Amino acid sequence: MAYSDKLLDHYENPRNVGSFGKEDDDVGTGMVGAPACGDVMKLQIKVGADGIIEDAKFKTYGCGSAIASSSLVTEWVKGKTLDQALEIKNTAIAEELALPPVKIHCSILAEDAIKAAVEDYRKKHGTTSSADAA
Amino acid sequence: MSEPAGVLPDADLFSRDHFALFGLPRRFVIDERALESRYHELQSAAHPDRHAHRPEQERRLSMQWATRINEGYRLLRAPLTRARYLLELSGVDVGAENNTAMPADFLMQQMEWREALDEARDARDPAALDGLARSLRAARREAETLLAHELDEAHDTAAAAATVRRMMFIARLGEDIAEAHETLEN
Numbered sequence: 001m002a003y004s005d006k007l008l009d010h011y012e013n014p015r016n017v018g019s020f021g022k023e024d025d026d027v028g029t030g031m032v033g034a035p036a037c038g039d040v041m042k043l044q045i046k047v048g049a050d051g052i053i054e055d056a057k058f059k060t061y062g063c064g065s066a067i068a069s070s071s072l073v074t075e076w077v078k079g080k081t082l083d084q085a086l087e088i089k090n091t092a093i094a095e096e097l098a099l100p101p102v103k104i105h106c107s108i109l110a111e112d113a114i115k116a117a118v119e120d121y122r123k124k125h126g127t128t129s130s131a132d133a134a
Numbered sequence: 135m136s137e138p139a140g141v142l143p144d145a146d147l148f149s150r151d152h153f154a155l156f157g158l159p160r161r162f163v164i165d166e167r168a169l170e171s172r173y174h175e176l177q178s179a180a181h182p183d184r185h186a187h188r189p190e191q192e193r194r195l196s197m198q199w200a201t202r203i204n205e206g207y208r209l210l211r212a213p214l215t216r217a218r219y220l221l222e223l224s225g226v227d228v229g230a231e232n233n234t235a236m237p238a239d240f241l242m243q244q245m246e247w248r249e250a251l252d253e254a255r256d257a258r259d260p261a262a263l264d265g266l267a268r269s270l271r272a273a274r275r276e277a278e279t280l281l282a283h284e285l286d287e288a289h290d291t292a293a294a295a296a297t298v299r300r301m302m303f304i305a306r307l308g309e310d311i312a313e314a315h316e317t318l319e320n
Contacts, residue, residue: 031238031241031245032234032235032236032241033236033240033303034230034231034234034242035223035228035229035230035233035236035298035299035302035303036230036231036302037306038302038303038305038307038310039305039307040241040244040245040248042241042245050157055210059245060246061245061248061249073172079251099277104230105232108232108234109234112234112235113234113296116235
């Protein structure tokens, strides 16, 4: 299977690998998993007082496409509001990395990880929209 | 249902479900010995060697039967595929491809096991791999006990589908541990 240069780059030099404190007030943590391939993904966002995502980290156990997808979205969410981050769609991830059809579920995983991280952050702050979080 | 060796099973059986073919009730907990003996019976009835001297059409049929029998046997024998199949028969898709919302503590545990696997692999430590394989076996047994209840007693297909998804992670990790073991041995 031929993989795109972008995918290989994110796989070989993953951005933003690591963790923030799960309990930290300004951190939202999303944990998701794909039963079909056993991949597990943890994505964390650090949100500034202005409601903007200032940093993101991930840890993924899975195939190259899953690692590349999570690496890519940690780059994408930075500088976005929570609502903007929620607009990131798996199709955009799949397109950017030119994922082969059998690896589309990796991009779904990454999209769901963002959603879960935003949800976790909002739960901590008792808000349902980013306007309230600002 | 008992076919003499070399006599193909009744054609009607071919299109029925695997449980029917193997004469088992549609349940998660099965009589494994009954499955084995029915498998051998079907195999000797349909085995292509026993039809080698027969007309072409029958030879072709016996090949199809042999494939069908092996497929059903493998599927019913393994608890994970058996559970998935039972859910499928009840029209429930386990969402293996698109259901990513696993319980957080389960995913945490998976991540810890994955980390432990990486460490054991890097340290070339077969004892650590064995320990990991043991924890995994315990988790698998626990899931199987749960499935027996959810599928055969409570008939709670949503809960069973969630357990099947967990078992898929466990199975995948088990394969990776076995592979790491083989790599160490070579």
